[in-house]
Amino acid sequence: MKTLFSTLLFTLCITAQAQITSTFDSDADGWTFLNSTVTLNPNHSTSGGNPAGFISATYSSNISLSTQNWIAPAKFLGSQILRSMDMNLRFDLQQSQAGTSSNVNGDVRIESGSTIIVYSLPTKPAVAPLWSSYSLKLDETQGWRVGSTTGPFATRTQIIAILSNITAIEIRGTYASNAAYTSGIDNVILEQRTLSPSPTIASFAPTSGEPGTVLTITGTNFDTTPTSNEVYFGSIAGTITSASATQLSVTIPIGASHGPITVINKTTGTSKRSEKPFNPTFTEGGRIIPASFKPRFDILLGTTPGNDLNGLVTADLDGDGWNDLLVTESLPATVSIFRNLGSGGNLSAASFAPKILLASSGAGNGLFTFDLDGDGKLDVVSTNASSFTTYRNTSTPGNLSFEPVELWPNPIVGITSDVVDVDGDGRLDLIGQHYNGSVAGDFWIALNISSPGNIEFGASITYFGGSLLDAGSGVTSGDLDNDGSQT
Numbered sequence: 242m243k244t245l246f247s248t249l250l251f252t253l254c255i256t257a258q259a260q261i262t263s264t265f266d267s268d269a270d271g272w273t274f275l276n277s278t279v280t281l282n283p284n285h286s287t288s289g290g291n292p293a294g295f296i297s298a299t300y301s302s303n304i305s306l307s308t309q310n311w312i313a314p315a316k317f318l319g320s321q322i323l324r325s326m327d328m329n330l331r332f333d334l335q336q337s338q339a340g341t342s343s344n345v346n347g348d349v350r351i352e353s354g355s356t357i358i359v360y361s362l363p364t365k366p367a368v369a370p371l372w373s374s375y376s377l378k379l380d381e382t383q384g385w386r387v388g389s390t391t392g393p394f395a396t397r398t399q400i401i402a403i404l405s406n407i408t409a410i411e412i413r414g415t416y417a418s419n420a421a422y423t424s425g426i427d428n429v430i431l432e433q434r435t436l437s438p439s440p441t442i443a444s445f446a447p448t449s450g451e452p453g454t455v456l457t458i459t460g461t462n463f464d465t466t467p468t469s470n471e472v473y474f475g476s477i478a479g480t481i482t483s484a485s486a487t488q489l490s491v492t493i494p495i496g497a498s499h500g501p502i503t504v505i506n507k508t509t510g511t512s513k514r515s516e517k518p519f520n521p522t523f524t525e526g527g528r529i530i531p532a533s534f535k536p537r538f539d540i541l542l543g544t545t546p547g548n549d550l551n552g553l554v555t556a557d558l559d560g561d562g563w564n565d566l567l568v569t570e571s572l573p574a575t576v577s578i579f580r581n582l583g584s585g586g587n588l589s590a591a592s593f594a595p596k597i598l599l600a601s602s603g604a605g606n607g608l609f610t611f612d613l614d615g616d617g618k619l620d621v622v623s624t625n626a627s628s629f630t631t632y633r634n635t636s637t638p639g640n641l642s643f644e645p646v647e648l649w650p651n652p653i654v655g656i657t658s659d660v661v662d663v664d665g666d667g668r669l670d671l672i673g674q675h676y677n678g679s680v681a682g683d684f685w686i687a688l689n690i691s692s693p694g695n696i697e698f699g700a701s702i703t704y705f706g707g708s709l710l711d712a713g714s715g716v717t718s719g720d721l722d723n724d725g726s727q728t
């Protein structure tokens with residue numbers, strides 16, 4: 242593998258979003274009407290809508306044509322996965338005569354490139370001046386179909402893929418064949434979920450200290466119940482002794498490692514990593530000699546010829562205060578976990594419980610432990626040749642357990658390179674890079690849409706073509722412009 246290092250810097254603007262609406266009270270709001278291959282500018286009326294203004298198109302309708310549709314403007318497009326999954330697409334329609342036809346292309350079409358989900362309205366629009374109101378849920382229960390009205394029902398994964406990058410929304414404006422036909426539309430609303438505010442960290446003090454020292458964290462959006470927050474010092478959590486919305490007191494745990502601290506609000510399922518690192522200290526430090534290390538010991542891994550170890554991580558997965566060992570093995574592809582029995586002293590293989598295997602589905606590559614769903618427990622992330630894999634942690638102290646592996650497909654063969662909150666919503670996203678820069682679409686982001694108890698990701702969306710990045714071997718993230726965002 243080449244070792245050219247690539248650095249990416251990009252900024253996403255985060256603003257509070259209301260619902261995306263077109264009420265047509267002042268103008269056509271960017272909507273157009275496609276009549277076969279001809280784009281019509283809609284007629285805007287200031288009254289007669291449902292209520293107030295609306296838009297209409299008058300043309301010679303032909304239900305056998307596949308493209309006589311209202312076309313949504315750009316504000317309805319792009320990544321809508323985080324705020325609009327499981328929400329509703331609503332709109333009002335009317336027509337100039339009582340047409341009841343539609344065709345296999347469906348009455349509502351949401352596209353992501355060449356992938357399309359369609360829906361046939363069971364009741365066609367009312368005759369003007371009346372209006373029919375529709376509300377279609379953007380989930381796997383609504384009855385969306387893939388490709389055409391005769392296609393299979395769309396799965397949740399397929400709907401997630403569409404909403405991760407919407408390229409078109411089309412609403413049919415023809416339900417009859419007529420020499421002069423008018424279609425009216427009003428009140429198009431793409432509902433947007435209101436996101437819980439995620440914690441912020443303004444400061445913490447002291448910035449270094451020994452285990453047992455009480456750290457005070459100042460910020461916002463903490464839960465006021467101590468046990469409804471979690472604070473990680475690297476891979477191990479401290480004990481929270483008091484909490485308010487703006488301050489947490491936490492005892493530095495044995496096993497704290499140098500690096501950012503992470504505050505998790507388990508009620509909202511959101512988290513924040515500190516910009517500055519915490520530096521744990523210990524007595525008699527400051528000098529490293531061979532005698533500083535305890536004797537080496539070996540732990541046997543799988544003996545299948547060709548088995549490779551692709552990742553090695555320590556993290557306290559069961560929350561008992563002792564770091565456990567995780568490795569990824571390639572043959573068979575697994576994440577292997579050795580729980581620390583907590584005996585301390587001189588470590589040996591007997592210091593760890595027999596390994597448990599989390600089955601994967603390809604060559605394990607990359608290994609991270611982060612709380613992906615915001616429930617306070619560190620989950621496991623790995624990758625294989627065509628997807629990243631997650632294992633939701635359900636362990637309790639002394640007892641490791643995980644939900645079955647979930648696979649989140651990548652658009653291209655790649656390696657997970659970092660886990661970072663790209664969009665600043667308090668949920669850790671996955672970023673990765675293709676390791677052969679000769680193909681287009683080199684860098685991808687999968688947005689985290691999890692809630693406590695359920696890990697879920699949007700589809701991996703590629704950014705920056707292969708011509709920009711060549712044979713990268715990974716990406717990392719950091720705040721290079723000092724705006725407080727780690728991307």
Ligand SMILES: [Ca+2]
Pocket residue numbers: 264265266290291292293294295427428
């Ligand atoms: Ca209106």
Ligand SMILES: [Ca+2]
Pocket residue numbers: 556557558559560561562563564565580581
């Ligand atoms: Ca442990």
Ligand SMILES: [Ca+2]
Pocket residue numbers: 611612613614615616617618619620633634
């Ligand atoms: Ca978790």
Ligand SMILES: [Ca+2]
Pocket residue numbers: 661662663664665666667668669670688689
């Ligand atoms: Ca995020």
